[in-house]
Amino acid sequence: GSKNAEGSDQETKTEDGKQIVTFWHAMSGASQEALDRIVASYNESQDEVEVRAEFQGTYDEALTKFHSVAGTDSAPTMIQVFEIGTMSMVNSGHIDPIQKFIDEDGYDMGHLEENIVNYYKIDNQFYSMPFNSSTPVMFFNKDAFEEAGLDPESPPQTYEEVEEASKAIVESNPDMKGFALQAYGWLFEQLLASQGALLLNENNGRSGTATEIGFTEEQGKSIFEWVERMNEDGTFANYGINGDNMLAGFLAEDVSMFLQSSANSRDLIDNAPFEVGVAFLPHPENTEWEGVVIGGASLWMSAGKEEAEQNAAWDFMKYLQSPEIQAQWHTDTGYFAINPAAYEEDLVVEMHEENPQLKVTVEQLQATKPSYATQGALMDMIPEERKIIEIALETVFNGEDVDKAYSAAMEQLNRAIETANKARGE
Amino acid sequence: MRIPLGRKIVTYFLLSTAALLVFMPTLMAVVMSFMTNQDIMTGSFPSAFSLDNYRRAFEQFSLMHYVINSLFVSIIIMIGQLVLSSLAAYAFVFLEFKGRDFLFYLFIATMMVPFEASIIPNFHTIRDLGWIDQYTGLTVPFFAMAFGTFLLRQNFKQIPKELREASQIAGMGEVKFYLTVVLPVAKTSLITLGVYGFLTSWNMYLWPLLATTNDSVRTVQIGLRQLQSQEQMNDWGMIMSGAVIVIIPTLILLFLGQKKLQRGLTEGALK
Amino acid sequence: MTEAAATLSQEDYILFEQTKRKHRYKQFIKGMLFLLPSIVLFSVFLFYPLLRTIYLSFFLTDASGAPTVFIGWDNFVTLFQSSIFQQSIKSTFLFVLYTVPLTIVVSLFLAIIANEKLRGIGFFRTIFSSGMGISVAAASVFWLYLFHPTIGFLNIILDTFRLEKISWLTDPSWALIAISVTTIWMNIGFTFLILLGGLQSMDKYLYESADVDGAGYFYKLRRITIPMLSPTLFFVVTVTIINAFQTFGQVDILTQGGPQNATNFIVYSIYREAFTNYQFGSASAQAIILFIIILIMTIIQFKLGERKVHYQ
Amino acid sequence: MSYIELTDITKSYHAGKNILEKINFTIEKGEFFVLVGPSGSGKSTLLRMIAGLENVTDGILKMNQKIVNHLPPKDRNLSMVFQNYALYPHLSVEQNILFGLQAKKVSKKEQKKRLKETAEMMGLSDFLDRKPRQLSGGQRQRVALARAVVSEAPLCLMDEPLSNLDAKLRAQMRVEIRRLQKQLGLTLIYVTHDQVEAMTMGDRIMVLNDGEIQQVGKPITLYNEPANLFVASFIGSPKMNIGKAEVKNTSCFLINNTLSFPVGPILQEALKEHKDIVVGIRPEHIQPTTHHEATHSLEVVNVEQLGNETTLAFDVDGELWTAKWPGQWDIMAGHQLKVYISEEHLSFFDAQTKQLVRPASFNSQEEVQAI
Amino acid sequence: MSYIELTDITKSYHAGKNILEKINFTIEKGEFFVLVGPSGSGKSTLLRMIAGLENVTDGILKMNQKIVNHLPPKDRNLSMVFQNYALYPHLSVEQNILFGLQAKKVSKKEQKKRLKETAEMMGLSDFLDRKPRQLSGGQRQRVALARAVVSEAPLCLMDEPLSNLDAKLRAQMRVEIRRLQKQLGLTLIYVTHDQVEAMTMGDRIMVLNDGEIQQVGKPITLYNEPANLFVASFIGSPKMNIGKAEVKNTSCFLINNTLSFPVGPILQEALKEHKDIVVGIRPEHIQPTTHHEATHSLEVVNVEQLGNETTLAFDVDGELWTAKWPGQWDIMAGHQLKVYISEEHLSFFDAQTKQLVRPASFNSQEEVQAI
Numbered sequence A: 001g002s003k004n005a006e007g008s009d010q011e012t013k014t015e016d017g018k019q020i021v022t023f024w025h026a027m028s029g030a031s032q033e034a035l036d037r038i039v040a041s042y043n044e045s046q047d048e049v050e051v052r053a054e055f056q057g058t059y060d061e062a063l064t065k066f067h068s069v070a071g072t073d074s075a076p077t078m079i080q081v082f083e084i085g086t087m088s089m090v091n092s093g094h095i096d097p098i099q100k101f102i103d104e105d106g107y108d109m110g111h112l113e114e115n116i117v118n119y120y121k122i123d124n125q126f127y128s129m130p131f132n133s134s135t136p137v138m139f140f141n142k143d144a145f146e147e148a149g150l151d152p153e154s155p156p157q158t159y160e161e162v163e164e165a166s167k168a169i170v171e172s173n174p175d176m177k178g179f180a181l182q183a184y185g186w187l188f189e190q191l192l193a194s195q196g197a198l199l200l201n202e203n204n205g206r207s208g209t210a211t212e213i214g215f216t217e218e219q220g221k222s223i224f225e226w227v228e229r230m231n232e233d234g235t236f237a238n239y240g241i242n243g244d245n246m247l248a249g250f251l252a253e254d255v256s257m258f259l260q261s262s263a264n265s266r267d268l269i270d271n272a273p274f275e276v277g278v279a280f281l282p283h284p285e286n287t288e289w290e291g292v293v294i295g296g297a298s299l300w301m302s303a304g305k306e307e308a309e310q311n312a313a314w315d316f317m318k319y320l321q322s323p324e325i326q327a328q329w330h331t332d333t334g335y336f337a338i339n340p341a342a343y344e345e346d347l348v349v350e351m352h353e354e355n356p357q358l359k360v361t362v363e364q365l366q367a368t369k370p371s372y373a374t375q376g377a378l379m380d381m382i383p384e385e386r387k388i389i390e391i392a393l394e395t396v397f398n399g400e401d402v403d404k405a406y407s408a409a410m411e412q413l414n415r416a417i418e419t420a421n422k423a424r425g426e
Numbered sequence B: 001m002r003i004p005l006g007r008k009i010v011t012y013f014l015l016s017t018a019a020l021l022v023f024m025p026t027l028m029a030v031v032m033s034f035m036t037n038q039d040i041m042t043g044s045f046p047s048a049f050s051l052d053n054y055r056r057a058f059e060q061f062s063l064m065h066y067v068i069n070s071l072f073v074s075i076i077i078m079i080g081q082l083v084l085s086s087l088a089a090y091a092f093v094f095l096e097f098k099g100r101d102f103l104f105y106l107f108i109a110t111m112m113v114p115f116e117a118s119i120i121p122n123f124h125t126i127r128d129l130g131w132i133d134q135y136t137g138l139t140v141p142f143f144a145m146a147f148g149t150f151l152l153r154q155n156f157k158q159i160p161k162e163l164r165e166a167s168q169i170a171g172m173g174e175v176k177f178y179l180t181v182v183l184p185v186a187k188t189s190l191i192t193l194g195v196y197g198f199l200t201s202w203n204m205y206l207w208p209l210l211a212t213t214n215d216s217v218r219t220v221q222i223g224l225r226q227l228q229s230q231e232q233m234n235d236w237g238m239i240m241s242g243a244v245i246v247i248i249p250t251l252i253l254l255f256l257g258q259k260k261l262q263r264g265l266t267e268g269a270l271k
Numbered sequence C: 001m002t003e004a005a006a007t008l009s010q011e012d013y014i015l016f017e018q019t020k021r022k023h024r025y026k027q028f029i030k031g032m033l034f035l036l037p038s039i040v041l042f043s044v045f046l047f048y049p050l051l052r053t054i055y056l057s058f059f060l061t062d063a064s065g066a067p068t069v070f071i072g073w074d075n076f077v078t079l080f081q082s083s084i085f086q087q088s089i090k091s092t093f094l095f096v097l098y099t100v101p102l103t104i105v106v107s108l109f110l111a112i113i114a115n116e117k118l119r120g121i122g123f124f125r126t127i128f129s130s131g132m133g134i135s136v137a138a139a140s141v142f143w144l145y146l147f148h149p150t151i152g153f154l155n156i157i158l159d160t161f162r163l164e165k166i167s168w169l170t171d172p173s174w175a176l177i178a179i180s181v182t183t184i185w186m187n188i189g190f191t192f193l194i195l196l197g198g199l200q201s202m203d204k205y206l207y208e209s210a211d212v213d214g215a216g217y218f219y220k221l222r223r224i225t226i227p228m229l230s231p232t233l234f235f236v237v238t239v240t241i242i243n244a245f246q247t248f249g250q251v252d253i254l255t256q257g258g259p260q261n262a263t264n265f266i267v268y269s270i271y272r273e274a275f276t277n278y279q280f281g282s283a284s285a286q287a288i289i290l291f292i293i294i295l296i297m298t299i300i301q302f303k304l305g306e307r308k309v310h311y312q
Numbered sequence D, E: 001m002s003y004i005e006l007t008d009i010t011k012s013y014h015a016g017k018n019i020l021e022k023i024n025f026t027i028e029k030g031e032f033f034v035l036v037g038p039s040g041s042g043k044s045t046l047l048r049m050i051a052g053l054e055n056v057t058d059g060i061l062k063m064n065q066k067i068v069n070h071l072p073p074k075d076r077n078l079s080m081v082f083q084n085y086a087l088y089p090h091l092s093v094e095q096n097i098l099f100g101l102q103a104k105k106v107s108k109k110e111q112k113k114r115l116k117e118t119a120e121m122m123g124l125s126d127f128l129d130r131k132p133r134q135l136s137g138g139q140r141q142r143v144a145l146a147r148a149v150v151s152e153a154p155l156c157l158m159d160e161p162l163s164n165l166d167a168k169l170r171a172q173m174r175v176e177i178r179r180l181q182k183q184l185g186l187t188l189i190y191v192t193h194d195q196v197e198a199m200t201m202g203d204r205i206m207v208l209n210d211g212e213i214q215q216v217g218k219p220i221t222l223y224n225e226p227a228n229l230f231v232a233s234f235i236g237s238p239k240m241n242i243g244k245a246e247v248k249n250t251s252c253f254l255i256n257n258t259l260s261f262p263v264g265p266i267l268q269e270a271l272k273e274h275k276d277i278v279v280g281i282r283p284e285h286i287q288p289t290t291h292h293e294a295t296h297s298l299e300v301v302n303v304e305q306l307g308n309e310t311t312l313a314f315d316v317d318g319e320l321w322t323a324k325w326p327g328q329w330d331i332m333a334g335h336q337l338k339v340y341i342s343e344e345h346l347s348f349f350d351a352q353t354k355q356l357v358r359p360a361s362f363n364s365q366e367e368v369q370a371i
């Protein structure tokens, strides 16, 4: 940019008459590079529209900022919002659901990945366009498995198997822990979904406004108790809330298994001095594996913008769905291709051949059984829920009483839901 | 007076040890900025040093553009703060008027308003003034500074009152006295405050992020932040090289600033 | 010889009172002129937000921060009943207690040894103040690495001395210490620079006469340096306390308030409440409480401290 | 119409005891007014009040017929030499001197001219580029003086402006200040501890003690007719010798039980009114017997040679009396010495009120010798 | 065995010109050594070097036979009164005075005792709780003096310690300092501008000018036999009158073309060796004709009454000469006045080298009168 770009909020056309679309996003690092490439290719592909992709900080920061400028000239044409911001966007009243454009355009969303689309479909209509999506998987150290006499090709699938494998690992190498779970609310939600539990009542808030938590004590506690058991075995590695430390610990061969977003697969495989395995999310032995909930972000359309501007943005959103673009996006970043056709693209096929582990992430998503549990919860207090869960997890990680931690957390969760409902004036 | 040799040795020893301890984290970052991400993540000793991280950091963003914006913004803020703080401190020390103490405490009280609590209303203010994506929006809100006023007040209070008296006798007005006596005599703390103001502005992240929507006036910390990923593994080597690049101008400033801190300015004021 | 001046006429008296009033008025205007720019900006960017914060603290809000439901003192009542908030206050105070004295003692030590006139002293001064030049985000990342449970430098050192490794950031009792260490390191640069500035502007004649009096190094330090530095020290203490109460960045990156809320300082709690939970009402109430806590601390400091401070 | 008028001026710091107590006096335009008094008597305070640097606790201060109690110093149009110099440490000597002129926007040319003159006069021409901390004590004082002189303000206050100069330079400065004051018609208030300065420079002297005016008047009047014991012993160096007088009989009285004098008619009158009398005699009036008959004999306790004069200390019934004789006298301590003391040279004070009863007679001074 | 020994001591600031140039002298233990010289001549610098506060640029400084060039001040065991007092602004008067004793860990009881004595001696007892800024100039100076005195260090350096005190207090302090010095056997180096102090207090005086020693010796010697013109005109107040001598014929010479004197035999001898001669005569030697025959007649330009004496200024061929007569003389300026000048009282100096050729004869001083 240059200094004469000041006040760009006001202008909607470039000097040579192109329609400007302001696109706020929260992509940084490698994903920003990938996104910028896509935007550039779009801008080159036609001469009507110029998309300007502007970084606005983390998801939190970008969302807060959007809320503050929504409805003014400074608001962008479109914005990327993380999945748990969905409800607050819907409630904000400053967005136009993209269903409007789908209907006007007669666009077919059917070619998109079902399990991704499921999340963003609310009351049977699309509010936002899915964009970057990921799910958690279990990463493990194949070399360490081999050394411990475990089969690297059949990784553990249940909590109990994870425990057993961990014991074997620690036995063969006292310097390495078996398993690590980041104190991260998102992972807790995923572990609930994988055993088919609901986070919130009212079918995860999708049949009505949730009024309390949706999982049973057994379901909820299963995760806590799992950790507690491993802790007692001395096979659990505690990295607290810190994902970066956990990654480093895994790469430094301090721990052999951990759960993390599939978006990390590429980097882990590339950087690890050992062979990395990827596996489905585990579930308690006595439950059925149901699948995972989609994470990541989607694209929203600002209300109150000129039609031409919105249509231009809509055109860009459509552009993003094309198999070539999705293939590129998938290979560059590790996020899913929301359009499964992309997996047929040479680029992707090549990559999957090279690193067959990468396929596991896609397989897991596609194996997910559509249900309220795997559709994911909708509510505007989910960020708060995550913090509460994280504190409870930390408490358990540090070897404190599960029952106390659990009941305290549940109490806080229900109060948070209550407050959130009250704040909406409902 | 010469310093005896024994004391010199002890002092140098203390200085070096302290410097090593203080500088270790930074030194570590510098080392990391030359390492490959794999070496960093696996916690192994660097297998190779390369400038690759720097190359990529420069390639990914127009860091220079951010640096120039940051320089501009930081200098403007620094000047604004120096002017406003010294004016206010002057009033608090040298002028006697009703309500002075009350105002001073009010000023001090502003330091206690958590930044996090005022950021959203301030953002609204900027928005309504049309200052988003403007240098004004990035700088003006920081001009008034209770901290700086307080620092300078403490310093101005140590200016011998004889100097003020002599100026009054000489028929010097307030403004002239402020310009020709107070500011030069308080040079040390003005430099300190200037360095501080510059560096805090230089290191600001949240506000510039909020107050801008595009790259036109954005500052370097935002650029730095864009080197970090949210959901993916970070390229620490590159992030560190970015951090090192951004630190260099500030270290230079610190070096120059401390050279300007000269001894004994108030000396000779008294008999 | 003085008869002429002996009595004061009524007229004179009125004139006298008039000039007195005019003088006061003029002084006031002058003071205001000097303060005006600051007052205007403070009003817009600090007092207005403060009022807004006070207003919001009586409401529940929606995600954009607009008040929705008036609930009176409920936010405050809830806070004081919340064990988490009580924990917040406790950790905040503990944190202040850990960091403030140490920051000042260490910086003072550095400032004193860096105040000698030696060759290459500029290099050391730059190093000591370098912490200032490193943004909180960058500094926190450095420390994140130092604190890493296995590959972190600190634990590697402990390991080489065959000491038990420490879970710096995941053990609640260590996390506060880890954050304190980071904070002290980050604040030293600035405190050092201010204190060095104070030392530098000290008259050398004070030391001359002490030298002649046969005062040793530490005696001079105690009787001259510290008292003469008291205005600067007072400033540094006040500001360090206020800053400690408002520590945010390093918490966000290193522990995010955890583990188990051990480092969930009030400011961080405010941030979470506002920016992730969108509970601006509760956040505002916490901000007000924090404001009042700092205010009380500062008033106490001014009342007790400034009497002991020696100004010229 | 007097230029400066102080009416019941009182000063106290922090509601403590009064440093100055109901001070009343006036100064005429163009007058050279000298202020003397012991250390801590309030001279500087008084000066600072006139300058407007110190609040007037009570009373009225008028300048040019206008009440100026609250006028800020910069509007009083005066210059001042501070007792502690108050030089600007960050400015060179030249800048220090020109500081006031620049404030008053005097033209560059005029500044240059005055700077040159003043610097030459003060012997500062070589130091114009130095900072005050690079100067010697006396040089600093000269800068302070130069700064006041260069401003040519109609009222100039000087607080011991020559105290750190050597005798030669001081003599020179005395003349210069006096010349300037006359030439520019300045009104000057001058604080000094130097007897020579006080006696030779001022049109009038005011003696202050403990915040109270003791006497105001012509220098020679104060010397010859000190209003009270304090002034008598404060003016003149070495100080006046004081002794208790006891009337033995109608024709003779004793001082300190040692020196007897005849009682003259005036004295007799005076003695009737005052119960106890104290007698003072100036050191130069205890004279050698070169030209007179010896009247008394005293024991020499100490002899000090000043070169041009000799001071002798005598033991007078346990008290030390001093005599000052011109020239160098080769006298040994411990000897008994014959001296001449004229009854005429005795001053008489009331022992209770300390007020003067009868001054020494100076009328019949040394013979006039003009041709 | 000398206590302090300076060998070729040289001092320059920042490689500029030398402030002090090859200074050589020694001071004995227990000596009262007075240092005088014009403002800026390097007195304070010399003192500060002895104290160790200033680097010695060149030369050797010995104390007690040991080279101390690099010894830090605190190990030199001395006390000092700074010209600018150098009081600690943050400490009360009491703390200021006791600072050094506490540093040296003197017992509390001893501290208390000495404090009481010293404070009383200096008249500071009422101000012990005050901060220096609440004191008058003279009071501050007394604190500075008290601080040095209380330490009882064997070597004491005083830089114009009495300059801001009034005459009465100063006289008192002179006696006290002298007494203390004798009593404790202190070695004292004392800088002063006061003629009386210089003449009466010191065992020896050293005259410094422009960084060079002019003369060292007993006070009276310096007065009577000044080694050169500088010392002659520097010692004594008013200063010595100087005139150019021109030999008219073998029996008579003229000063400033005005005053003629006969040429004596010694002078004749001297005149042979020196081409140009300058004559000096002290003001007290231009005497009234009360007791002598008039020798010359001069025009009075100015008359100043000091009370105990009168100074007269004469015009001697365009130059101002001063006379000092005891007592009060009622003489009008402008008149021609008959005076007595004895040829004996003339000092002769070489005009080129400025060195003394023949001192005035003081041997035949006033008659000795001891009984």
Ligand SMILES: Nc1ncnc2c1ncn2[C@@H]1O[C@H](COP(=O)(O)OP(=O)(O)OP(=O)(O)O)[C@@H](O)[C@H]1O
Pocket (backbone or CB within 6 Å): D133, D134, D135, D136, D137, D138, D139, D164, E013, E019, E037, E038, E039, E040, E041, E042, E043, E044, E045, E046, E083
């Ligand atoms: N820091 C300095 N830098 C340069 N020159 C200096 C410095 N300090 C003193 N001088 C010069 O050295 C000379 C001697 O100074 P010093 O203070 O010794 O004089 P002094 O004899 O004590 O004079 P006074 O009687 O006025 O106090 C002076 O000409 C002075 O200007």
Ligand SMILES: Nc1ncnc2c1ncn2[C@@H]1O[C@H](COP(=O)(O)OP(=O)(O)OP(=O)(O)O)[C@@H](O)[C@H]1O
Pocket (backbone or CB within 6 Å): D013, D019, D037, D038, D039, D040, D041, D042, D043, D044, D045, D046, D083, E133, E134, E135, E136, E137, E138, E139, E164
């Ligand atoms: N700030 C102050 N607070 C309290 N007392 C003070 C203050 N300033 C001066 N004094 C006292 O006021 C009295 C008069 O002080 P002032 O300075 O006028 O004396 P001075 O006549 O100038 O004496 P000197 O000849 O010693 O300078 C002194 O006793 C002094 O101690």
Ligand SMILES: [Mg+2]
Pocket (backbone or CB within 6 Å): D043, D044, D045, D083, D159, E136, E137, E138
């Ligand atoms: Mg005074």
Ligand SMILES: [Mg+2]
Pocket (backbone or CB within 6 Å): D136, D137, D138, E043, E044, E045, E083, E159
């Ligand atoms: Mg000196």
